[in-house]
Structures are given as structure tokens and as C-alpha cells.
Amino acid sequence: MRYSALKVFAQALTGNKGWKPVWREPEPKAEYDVVIVGGGGHGLSTAYYLAKEFGVTNVAVVEKGWLGSGNIGRNTTIIRSNYLLPGNEPFYELSLKLWEGLEQDFNYNAMVSQRGILNLAHNDPQRDGYARRGNAMLMAGADAVLLDEDGIREMCPYLDFDNARFPIRGALWQPRGGTVRHDAVAWGYGRGADQRGVDLVQNCEVTGFQIENGVCMGVETAKGPIRAKKVAVCVAGSSGRVMAKAGMRLPIESHVLQAFVSEGLKPTIPGVITFGAGHFYVSQSDKGGLVFGGDIDGYNTYAQRGNLPVVEDVCEGGMAIMPMIGRARLLRMWGGVMDMSMDGSPFIDRTHIDGLYFNGGWCYGGFKATPASGYCYAHLLAKDEPHPTATEMRLDRFRRGHMIDEKGVGAQPNLH
Amino acid sequence: MIINHPLLGPRDASEFTYLGDASLIDRPDWQTDNAQELFHEYLYLRDNPAGEHRELWFHEQGDRSWLVVTRSTLTHEITKVELARDVAISRRRDE
Amino acid sequence: MSTSNRLNDGLIDRSRPMSFSFNGKIMGGFEGDTLASALLANDVKLVARSFKYHRPRGVFSAGSEEPNALVELRTGAHQEPNTRATVAELFDGLEATSQNHRGSLKYDLMAVNDWLSPFLSAGFYYKTFMWPKAFWEKLYEPAIRASAGLGRLSMEVDPDTYDHGFLHCDILIIGAGPAGLAAALTAGQAGARVILADEDFRPGGRLNSETLEINGAPGHVWAEQALSELNALENVRVLTRTSVYGAFDHGIYGALERKTDHLADSSGKPRQVLWRIYSKAGILTAGATERSIAFGNNDRPGIMLSGAVRAYANRYGVAAGKRISIVTNNDDGWRTAIDLTAKDVEIAAVIDTREGSPKAVIPGASIVMGGRIVDTRGRHGLTSIALSNGQNIPTDCLAVAGGWSPNVHLTCHQRGRPVWRDDIAAFVPGEDLPVGMRVAGAANGTMTLAAALRDGEDKAITVLGDLGFSATSPLDLVAQDEPSDIEAFWHVKESMGRCFVDLQNDVTSKDVSQSHLEGFRSVEHLKRYTTLGMATDQGKTSNVLGLALMAATSGKSIEETGTTVFRPPYSPVPIGAFAGRSRGEDFRPVRHTPSHSWAKDQGAIFVETGMWLRAQWFPKPGESHWRESVDREVTQTRNSVGVCDVTTLGKIDIQGRDAADFLNKVYANGFAKLPVGKVRYGLMLREDGIVMDDGTTARLGENHFVMTTTTANAVSVFRHMEFCRQCLWPDVDVHLISATEQWAQFAVAGPKSRALLEKIVDADFDLSNEAFPFMGCAELTICGGTPARLFRISFSGELAYEIAVPTRYGNSLAEVLMQAGKEFDVVPYGVEALGVMRVEKGHAAGNELNGQTSALNLGMGRMVSKKKDCIGNTLSERDGMNRDDAVRLVGFRPVDRSAQLKAGAHFVSRGKSAITENDEGWMSSVAYSPSLGHSIGLGFIKRGHERMGEIVVAADPLRDAETDVEIVSAHFIDPEGERLRG
């Protein structure tokens, strides 16, 4: 069913009774060309692009819960391509371009809202770092603007310019950055994949891999075994525990990132604002809630919940830059389990087991990557060679000494 | 969270700084033939278990002890807390 | 003042009348009122507009679960959006305004949405607004955003303050209703350390709203007695106006105490205190929340929860209407009729969805058993209800009794799942409670009074036993169990008009079925597709109804359908409260250098470096641009002598028999053979071979070293060294302690530095080049016996020293150096000049040691010893870190000497365009060199060390600049190091 204003109008007149399910609820077949493990953003977009761009439609996405129950359903929805390193920046810029045409492409309004992202700088070295990054962005064909204090004041007069412990000295602004209605991304990709014949199998946990003579032949699931020519894992926060079933240890730890939403407020801030002298970033959802977050809790966990020190730290950061939010109430806090990699950058790669592929290590930044990750993973699965923007995202890069460490904090995931 | 410090009793986790898997105690021998590979595994690869996890916490705002905490990554329940130095010494003896 | 709906009695203080205003209209109430009770007393029915359809709405509940009656409380910077009128205590002069409407509350222009509602059904926006593409940004999105949200922030700095606090107890009891009070009495009398917290300003829970009796007295009287008994116990702390908002790991609870919200003015005290409560055990006695029933137009002002109608009558002495009807599926609804009748309030009808005989005689009311309401009327307030049997009943208030849902919220904060109980038609806490938590009373599904009291007492006895206390004597409370039979009833299918499920977000029963139709069938999909339960009330009165409807549609049981995830906070908490005092200038502590007050007197400009405030430069009269000051400071230092406070560098005192070996392992370069009385530059790697930090370390004795770290890494280096000491090499005899704060340290640099120091060191110390050469160190006395340490090290490249004295003398030493140096034209310099001189000398600093660069990149590859075990040497040998085309740190100068270099520019070869493929490196630090008279830079470029003299382009598209630069040695000044050795 194609969506349009006309369709909404026609349905309204007939009591909204003629809508069709966005996806079928199929039982898994015995065998597929590709089984994608994980029905999050990346799994669904991979399926979508496999079918749409590479003509591979004999595909199943196997999801242990409901579609979009993982990090795609709980992230702070920021999209941007303001990366520094050549192993990353072209990939994220590809992703941003895909976002820009996404809704027309999959006929679903995910409310891609490009109202800009503002990274505040509070000292000279930070500003120098942003300059280096802004230039890297421009050189990769992205957009970037370096703002001075006056420029920021004009854009966000309510920031604390006068009484701040760490005064605002400048900012890197990416006008094309912004937010997207996260759940709708999963639904749009899911619907698009389903329409092209992909089986989306919910409530079907993958419990093991069928590995025979070093070749992966399929998966064991809660709904029985499924054979597959290729098994493509993209389970984000569950990467460690899933790949352990294939006997693999990964350069990944699972950590919780909390996020927060305030009660609904009339328009308060445009776009995204990030604090540079503490852990706080914020945007406003289309429902009016201030959606904000900060640092990860910092300890290994698979529980989708965090603790108070980070809650306080994040709110302190918020009050430090925008003390007018003091009387806004925090409505809900939640957590998501993230696949924190050893250098803060992701993997889209084959494994040493033939037929088994891995996509993960997205840390707190994989939402923005959803389109490109799906596109590049589909490329790898269909052609068995990496997409040109994802050649560095290899599992063996630490062995070879080719880290992609944007933050420069080394092999300690909780610092990335 | 609360970490029941072996010397000081229950203390808020915010006094501590987290490092990671307690296997970081087992630093490889730099002179073995495949030292580079061993160091790669030591520094980069993780069991990352869903369940019991032995991990290193530093009591930075306390007695400056490194602790090995055994904690479930599913429930956060802590079942054991040891001084890392004791753990390190006993591992050496085991070798 | 008309308080037309006031009844007699109630727990308000009629001797304390108060006036308040709503939308500018001034009205009266009493102490003990909430804004909601006072509005109802004044017959104000319409108080708000719903989120999506802008439907007129009135007060729905009498507690924190309120979905409708949200107002903007107070004015100006104190304005507080989305405040529940049902918990806002009345104070004299309170001002409130309604929110979320265009035009007046009564004639809201946005109410057109209500007429358009068929087009705005669940998820409509995902299906449209996509064409033409360009319209999204310009038209659709702005329109959607403008209509989003409820209340407005003032956009002014929050003028109130907030505090944090920490409490410890054996047992935290959450909720001071009958169950909580019974538990607290039991636990308190047994001597346990007890905290009893309640959201309400008046403890007692439902006892305040009911006519039930305990020990022969009205329940609220017993509650008062219990409370004074508890207050008399030293081991019990009662916190009212305190909501426990979350249950966190290991018995930590978060609670928000509202200190001054019930006052007109906070008088400079914190408005709220956010407590972190550490408990050994918790007893949740949070009661239950009533829920609604879905029938046609069940959302009009005047339609309220039955228990709330009772609460307004019994507790606040307010009749919620003049002619009240009740619809119920359980016995509790009847009590509303009974209590109101006793207060002479006219009851129009009692409609029980169950068949059978009436549960009470209600004079004058029509009683309809097996009744169904299909529609209601009254645009701005209820006027009548229509039943399926054709009856039309004029009524201005409808009390809805859909059953009670135990407040299981906190039992689920650690991923616990509640379980369904058919007999009470409700979810009760499951087995997987937060560690240490027990649940009693209505929260546990124990819905009736006598049983709730007993449950509270029993759970307290169990917990006491677990903690090793024994209960003293039984409470022996006498109370009755009120009738509480229920037959689940959710939805009048034959309704005319929409049946609202989530009142705030305007989710209707049709949205639920449409969600099912479109495949959003899991409760979590239902929630996200329809926004059910996502409003400020988090669906407290509506979630169970919504999922019951979903269960019915999908043919599953309610148990199978399950609930969505409960998340903190139980009731919303201001962001300001979470931040506490950490805001504005108090966001983080400030660290001052020992000479801060002297520097301030000199008019220094300060800059934040981490937590430190450091003098950036010292402007002189007549200098109008910072560069003038900095150039002067550099020039004068290089020509004569300059002084700079460098205390902020980390200092670690290292002692022990194995100290030298230890340093040899934590540093990449050798330290074992450093002689006593000498300093050496040390390069510290991370295990991955990337540079972690650098600094100088002095050997003061055979077993005694002092290490310096960079300012930024002082803490992390200390932590790392403790890790090495305790975890990697646990047998070594090495002891570390920070000495950063102990010593005030000054760089004294420049050709006259020796002459200056000679004036202050005590006579016996020989400063000559022979006696105290470059890289020497010593402990000595200065200024007549003050202990000091002297290091002959140089960051500036000049003949230079660092001198340290105990911090107490730091400020004085700055003054003395200035006095003694006057004859040499001494100059104080700040971090800016320090930075210029280090760039001139080619020293790497933070911008170069950024955690991404290896010793090889920095041109120090050869320092990494291959002959010993040290942190980082093995992995620094990986191929990827030893590529031929690796970037190298070198110097850059503009071909056109008048050009200004910019840090952050990227290098491309001449003739190549500035795109990623051609990127060869970046400029990390720049400075204007007054010594050379032009701009200089340090940067990393591929194979830089082999490209001396080559001209490349520093591309800076961000600032629209491209500058030709020449690759040169990083040592712009005195490359042979003659000055510093002189």
C-alpha cells in the first residue's frame, strides 16, 4: 500500500478501517540466501537495500523481540556527518546523503529534520580541534561552519554566556545535521523490505550458529534452525553475546547509555546543541519533549538501564549551558546497550568463518549510520567486497595497528 | 551502585573509576615469540559476557585501591569484591 | 468570592483563607487545598486543552497521576509549565494560567484539530507530508513543531536553587498510607533506622480521602496519631512532599523533596532537595491508582475518577458537581455514592456495568445495573450522559470507577515485570523485584483497609527479621475490609463518539484497533505508534485500559499482552533538581594556582585549563590587544627573564626500592640509570603504543623520584601508575602520592634567570653551570631557610629553571621574584606566552599529544626502547604504526611571511585540490613568533621529516583560506640548544 495525503484522506472518510499491515507476520522458511540476525535499524536497512539495490530478496530478518526494540527504538535520534578521520567521514557523509532522500525512497515520513547541530567549544585547543574537523568535513563534501561567540549568541541567545564556569568560545555547526523520528526509520525500512519479499520474523531469537568445517551454514533460532548461504549479524549491543556463540571474541564491550526526555514543551530549541565542557546534548522531539543525553555509565552491562551519577551529571551539563531548563521536568529516563568498540569506530566485515558476516561496534553513534550501514553491509553481502566508503571498518584493524580513534583515548571503550 | 569494599564497607560506585575486564591484570610476556599477537588479544579482545563479569574498579575518591569486582552484567548484582593486588599476586603464584 | 461547591468538614483549614488567580480571575480557597480542589470549589470545570485535538478538559484525578489539569504555575522566570493542579498546593497569591491553546481557553482556535480528527488518526504523519519534498522543511515541519508541546518555558534563567542530599537507612518505606504507616510503626518501634516518604503534603494516603475507621476513629485521625508517634522516634525520619522517583541498583532510591513549592517565595532556600537514599531494604506501600473506562466522549470536563470525586468531598470539602453520577465496574464506585449522599450531595445515577442487585440504597438516584454509557454531552463541561438503554441523564459530574491498578512502578525499575491477577483485575508486582524490596498494601494488590494494615505490619516484620531486628509488639489495629469486588469492564463497544483511552495524548479506542490493523501489535509498538502512555502522566490512569483493548482486539489474554516498560521517574522531576548546585559558576570547582591572588593584583587575564584558572597574559596599561601583551612577555623573557606559575603540572612523588625499575617500565625511554640529582624527559605510552603523556622526572634520591605530568593528564597518569603498581607488578616496592598541591612551582626562564635566582637561593648553593648544569635538580633552601626544589629544565628553550616552594609560600615567591628581578627587567608571563615559546622551540603539547599520535609521529620513535619491557613498546611495533607514509611532526612557516597560519588547516600538495583523498596532515598549533617576526606552526604531515623545504598548501576551507607554507624544522629557535645549556 502506497502512502499519500490522498490515501490518508480517503481512509479518514471510511473510518480508517482499510489500512493494511505494514508487514506480514511470516513463519521462517527452512532456507534463505541471506539471514540477517537483528531487526534493528541496521538489520532492516540492510534487508531493504539488499532487496532494492542489489536484487537479493530471498532474505529473512530474524529479531528476538519486536522490530525496533533495540537501540533504534531508544536513541536520541541525532544525525550528522561531523567526523574527523578519513576512515569515518566519507561513510557518514554518504549516510547523511541517504537520509536526505530517504522518505521519498521508502515512501514513509520519518521526519528527517535538518535543523543543524551545534558543537560548543570552550577553549582554544577545542576550537582548534573543531577547525581541523570542520576542514576534514568540507574536504569530504560535507558542510561545516565555524562560529564565534556572536554567531552562537544570535542562534541561541538563551545559552549561558555570562555566568558560565566554562565560557562558550565558539562552535562547530553543521547545518545539515539534525534529528529523525527514530521508530519510523525502523518501520519504514521494515515495510520497504517486506514489500520486496523479505521475511521479517519477530520474537525469534538466534541461539546459535551452524558452523560446519569452518563454514557458517545457518542459524539456530527459537523457531527452529534456518539454513542460509550467508548469515549477517547486526545485533548492536548484543554483539558480544551473539558472536560468542560462534566462538568469537570481539574488540567490543557492552555498555549502557542513558537518555532522557522532558515533559512536552512548546518550541524551545532548534536543532541539536552539544556542550563541550561536560556531557550533555539536547534536541527537541516533534512531540515537544527535550530529548537529551550525555556520557555512558561506564561499566559493562547488558541491562537496558543505568544509574543516578550519570543522570545527575547530564542534568548538570544541561543547567550549565542552558539554565532556563531548570523548571522543565524530566519525564522518563531509559537506557540502551551499546556495542562500544576499542577505538570508538564500527565494523562492517567478514569474519574468519566463511559465510558469517559482522556489523557492529557502533557505540552511541550508529543511528545516523543506519542508511549507510545498511547500504554498505548489503554491498558487502551481495558483492563480497567492501563498499568504498567502508574499507577501513575491518575487524583486524587492531592487529594491524590501523585504529580509527576519533577521540584519541585508546583501547578503553568506556572513554569513547 | 554500591561496591562493598573489602576494607571500607559499602561505598557509592561514584567514588570509583571503572577500567574493564579483570583480565587486564594478565599482561603478556613481552619476550615470547608471538608477543604482538598476545598483546593484541590482551588489549583488544573481550569475553564481554552476559552474566558474571570480573572487572577492575579504582577507588579513586577513596583508598586508591584497585579492586576486582565480580558483578553480573545482566542484573548488576555484585557477588565478590577483592583487592586487585591480592588477585594479581595470587595469579603470579599460580603461574 | 464564590466557593459555591464547598461542603462542610474536610481536612482544610477554614481559618486560613487564601486567594489565587486562574487565567487572571481571582478566586478563594483555604490552606490545605490544592489548586484543583480550589478550582472545583469555585465551580471551574474547564481548565485545560488536550494535546492533539485540543479537546476541553477538566480535573480528572486528585493526585500525581493527573492527565488533564496541567497549568502554567507562577509567572515570569518562575513560570513552571505542565504543573498538575491536583498536587499544586494552594498558597496565597498563587497565579496559574491554562496552556496549549491559541486564543482563549474557552475558544481555542486549535480545536479545529478535533473536527479534523479522522485525518489525524494514529500514525497519520508517517504517511503524508512527503510531497513536494521541499515543503517539508519550509511548511510541514514548522507547522508540526509549532503545534507540539504543552506548556511554555519562560526561557529565563531558573531563579530558584536546588540541593542534593544523602540519606542512609535500614528500611525505606515508600508511601505513608495505612500500609506504610503500619510498616513504619512496626519497623520504627523495633529500633531500625527508618525513612518514611510520601509524595503528599499530608501523610495518610487514602485515609485522608475515605471515611474508613481505624481503632474506632476516622482513618485520618489515626494517621495523625501514627505520625506523631513516628516523629517522636529518633530512629525514624518522615519525609512528606517527597516522591520516591526511582529504584536504582543495590538499594539506592532517588527521592525529590519539595521544600518551598507550597510557599509563595522560597526565601533564598533551595526549592527542592534531591535525595539519594541508601537503604538495606525497602517496603513499597505506594497504594493504587484508579483507572478509567472507555465510552463515548468520556473525556469532558466534569468526568472524573470516582476515588477523586470522593477525595474532593471527604478531604477537601468540595463537591465536584451539583448533580453527580457514578459509573462503576466494582464495589468501590458505590462508596462514592454513599459518601456523597452522606454529605447531602445530589446523586443523579449510579450505573454499574455488572448485572445483579444494587450494592447500596442511594436515595433519589437512578440505579442502572448492567448499564452502559454510550455518549456524553456538554462542550465545556458535562451536562448529560446517554445510556445504551436510551436513558438520558442530566448530570454535571460523572465519577468513573474502572478499578484500581496497584502502583507497581518502582517494582519494575530494574526490569521486573508485573503479573496479572484476574480476581482484582489488575497487575500486581511480580517475583523479580529490586533486591531488598518488598511490597505491601494496595501496591501489592491488597486492596482493602484491614488487610492493607496487616500486610504493612507483616512485611515490616519480615524485613526486620532479614536485617536482624525483632519486632516489639503487634500493632493490634482494628479496621474493616471494605467491599471491593470487581468484574473487569473496559470498553462500551456500542459507544457513539470517540472513547478516549489516553486523555492527554488523545489516544482513542479506535487508534488502538487501527494500530492492530496496521501490524503494530506488540504493546510496545502500540505505545510508539499511537503515543499511548507517553504523556506527562505516563499513562497511569490509561495504560491498563489500552492494553486490555489491545488484548481484546488481538484475542490474547491481558497477561500475554503484558505491559510496557516502567521507567523512572515515578513522577516527573525538574531538571534543575537533578543538577542541584552544579550550575553557573558552581558547575565545577575552581582550582587556583598558588600565585593567583598576586596575579589578580597584576591585572592578569585568566583562562580555564581543565579545572584550573591560569593567568593567560598580564596586560600593561596602553596595551589594547592581547597580542601586544603576549609578544612583550615573550620578547622580554627571551631577552632578560620571565616568570610563570607552572604549578598546574601534575607532580607525583615516587618512593621505594623498586622505583627506578618501575619508572623504567612505565616510561618508554630508559630511567633505570638516571643519576641522583638529575632530571630526564620521559615519554609515556599507552599499551597500544600511542603517546599518553610526557614530562620530566627528577631523581632526588636513590629510591626517590618526582615525576611531572601534563596538567590535563595528572589524574589519569596517577591512576595508570597505580594500576601498574597494584595490578601488573604487585610485588614491587613502589609508593605513589600526589604532590601537585604541595609545591608552588615557577618557571624562571631567560638569559638572566640564573642571575635572578642567585639573589634568592641561600648562600651555600652553587648555581653555576658547572655545579648545576642543564637537567640538574636539587633540594635546597631559599630566602633564608625556606625549603625549595630547583630543576634546571626548559620548556621555552632559554636558560631556565623551575623552582618549587611549599604552596603556602607560593604567592609570596611570585612577589619576591618580581622584586628581585626588577633590576633584570623581569616579566611575568602567562600561558599564552608559554605556548608561543614552546611552539618556537618545537615542543609538543596537548594539541600534539592528542591521544592519536605515536612516538614515531612525534619524531621520538627512537626513544622507545626495544631492549626492555615497557608499557606500549610491543604494540607500537605493529605495521600500521610504522608505515613509511606516517605523519611526522614538523614546523611550518608561511611563504608569504605576513600570512597568518591557522591551527586546524589541512595540508595538501601544491596543485592538488582540498579533498579527502589528497589530505596529507594537519596544522596542530600555531603562534605568532615575536622572535622571528612572523607566524609559525607545528603540524603533522606525511613523511614530513623527509620533506624539509618543500612547499605545501595549508588548506582551510572552513575559513576560506589557502596558504602556501614551507616545511621546516620544528625547532624555530636555537635548534642546537645552546641557550638552555648556557
Added chain:
Amino acid sequence: MAKFTLQSRSALERYIMSFDGVTLKEVADFGLVSIAAPIGGEKKLIQAVKKSYGCDLPAVGSSDVSKNSELRMLGLQPGQWFAFFPHAGDDALSSVSEKLGMGGYYTDQSDSWAVLEISGERAREALERICPLDLHPTAFPKGAVSRTVMEHLGVINLRTGEDTFTLMSARSSAQSFLHAVETSIRNVI
């Protein structure tokens, strides 16, 4: 030749202030010396301390007072203690090391800390607003000592009496430390 002399300053200029039920004052003129025991040398050090001061090297988390009750030995971390005593000059280090001799490693900490004493019947109520430690006498009795965090500052808390606590924090942030403790008092009084 030295015609210059250096003036000493206390961290908080000898601050003192009384509130209703609480007194807050700077403790100045003290010596604070860290003592570490060489591995294997603990016994010897304990004997030396016993002999010189008549007190124990206490367990981590507790303190012990010297025979003449002038010096307090604080157990702060395994193998490390702080000797805390009234002392005016800048030779606190040698005054300890000379007494205890070669058996330990000593580091002067006298200038590293700003020290406040908070006392009075409402002192605990004020501390409740910043100190995460359980200060109930059963959990933190007289003589107990612990490092913790208060308002982002590391603080050593030593209980010297029923209602008297000595608080030590880094000297460089003395002003923020004082502000934090003072605010806690003002917020409750």
C-alpha cells in the same frame, strides 16, 4: 645574601564563621605527612610508630591518636597513613621522618590540603547535603576517617567528636570547598 623572605599563607585565611547550631572554621598550622611502609617493612614501621608516638598504624578507614594526643594517625589506603598534627613551621616532614627513621617513605602533605572543621549539633544535618558517607555513629564512629567526593571535590572526612568533623580537600580548590560546605550549612539553617 638573602635579603628576601617568604610569607606563609593559610589556604583559607583562617576563616571562621558561626551559624545557628554549626561552627565552621579553617584548621591552620598543622603538619600532615604521609607515611608508606616498604613492602615487608610494615612490622618495623609499626614498632617505630608505637615507640615514638605510642599509637598504632590504624586500619584503612580508622585513625589512632598518639599518647600525648597531639598527633593523629589516619589510615587512608593500604600501606599508607597520614600523620596529622599541630605544627607551625615548614619542617613537618623532618619532624616525622627523624622520629621514625629509615623504616618508611615520607612525603610532606602539609601544603596539599585545605582543612575545615565543622562542629555543632546541626553539623550532620548540613553534611547530609554534600557527604555521601553514612555518618550515623554506628557506621562512622569517632575516629573514623574516609576519603569521598563532595560536590565534585575529593574530601577526606575525619570524625573527631560526636558532632565534630575535620574535612580536608585539595588546597588549590579551597575556595570552592569552603563555598560548598558553607552553602550546605546555609541551606539547612
